[in-house]
Amino acid sequence: MSLLDVTELRKTFGGFHAVDGVSFAVEEGSIHAVIGPNGAGKTTMFNLISGHSHPSAGAIRFAGDDVTQSSPDAMVRRGLTRAFQVTTIFPKLTVLESVECAISARRHQSASLWLWNRPTARAEALQLLETVGLAELADVQAATMSHGDQRTLEVTLALATQPKLLLLDEPTAGMSPFETKKMVELVRDLTRSRGLTVLFCEHDIGTVFTISDKVTVLHRGQIIADGAPDAVRTDQRVIDVYLGRRNS
Ligand SMILES: Nc1ncnc2c1ncn2[C@@H]1O[C@H](COP(=O)(O)OP(=O)(O)OP(=O)(O)O)[C@@H](O)[C@H]1O
Numbered sequence: 422m423s424l425l426d427v428t429e430l431r432k433t434f435g436g437f438h439a440v441d442g443v444s445f446a447v448e449e450g451s452i453h454a455v456i457g458p459n460g461a462g463k464t465t466m467f468n469l470i471s472g473h474s475h476p477s478a479g480a481i482r483f484a485g486d487d488v489t490q491s492s493p494d495a496m497v498r499r500g501l502t503r504a505f506q507v508t509t510i511f512p513k514l515t516v517l518e519s520v521e522c523a524i525s526a527r528r529h530q531s532a533s534l535w536l537w538n539r540p541t542a543r544a545e546a547l548q549l550l551e552t553v554g555l556a557e558l559a560d561v562q563a564a565t566m567s568h569g570d571q572r573t574l575e576v577t578l579a580l581a582t583q584p585k586l587l588l589l590d591e592p593t594a595g596m597s598p599f600e601t602k603k604m605v606e607l608v609r610d611l612t613r614s615r616g617l618t619v620l621f622c623e624h625d626i627g628t629v630f631t632i633s634d635k636v637t638v639l640h641r642g643q644i645i646a647d648g649a650p651d652a653v654r655t656d657q658r659v660i661d662v663y664l665g666r667r668n669s
């Protein structure tokens with residue numbers, strides 16, 4: 422059984438099918454990329470999977486359960502978490518406080534309990550920051566960090582919910598080559614050391630083919646290729662609609 426199974430998924434806006442009968446599976450412990458031109462339907466599909474929007478048709482199963490109509494909170498509790506832009510969530514908090522908050526939220530603690538239980542949340546937060554390489558920035562205000570460090574903090578906040586499956590929408594967008602390399606190493610380390618499964622969409626093709634166990638290609642809301650990176654990279658239709666255009 423796959424960790425995530427998407428079957429005949431469709432999302433229609435007006436008469437337009439942004440996601441148009443998509444079926445694919447994500448295997449436990451894998452790094453799985455979704456690629457495709459702008460407007461292909463990648464983010465719309467991620468919204469459906471994370472519960473931020475609901476499909477017009479089709480089904481989503483996670484860890485064997487039907488989660489097609491689940492809310493984002495319910496998905497996080499089941500172990501599927503999506504990284505969101507950190508500056509829009511905790512603009513004033515320090516890096517450490519942001520992670521403490523995310524840990525407390527996972528433990529369902531109110532603000533007053535957060536203060537009471539802060540030492541244990543702090544220990545876990547510091548350990549997590551150590552894991553992702555942000556420990557030195559613990560006392561820095563999140564909004565003042567570099568773009569690359571903010572994206573790493575987003576991943577850290579998602580990790581604080583202890584997910585089985587982490588969803589990342591363009592994790593290296595706007596990053597320098599050095600920041601991109603660090604993000605790639607982090608995602609790889611996390612899948613190896615924590616048994617995490619990662620589903621991500623990405624325009625940086627170098628990253629996609631370096632890191633992925635499997636690649637799914639979306640075009641106009643439909644899957645045109647789905648398989649091992651080497652097979653997808655040499656697929657003529659993928660070259661015609663996406664890879665070839667990017668190199669020209
Ligand atoms: N809420 C909405 N209402 C109407 N149309 C939408 C809505 N959300 C997305 N779309 C349309 O659905 C299509 C797919 O958009 P989506 O954002 O999923 O593409 P994407 O593959 O993530 O693109 P990008 O690579 O640029 O991020 C686009 O044509 C977009 O305009």
Ligand SMILES: [Mg+2]
Pocket residue numbers: 463464465
């Ligand atoms: Mg998108």
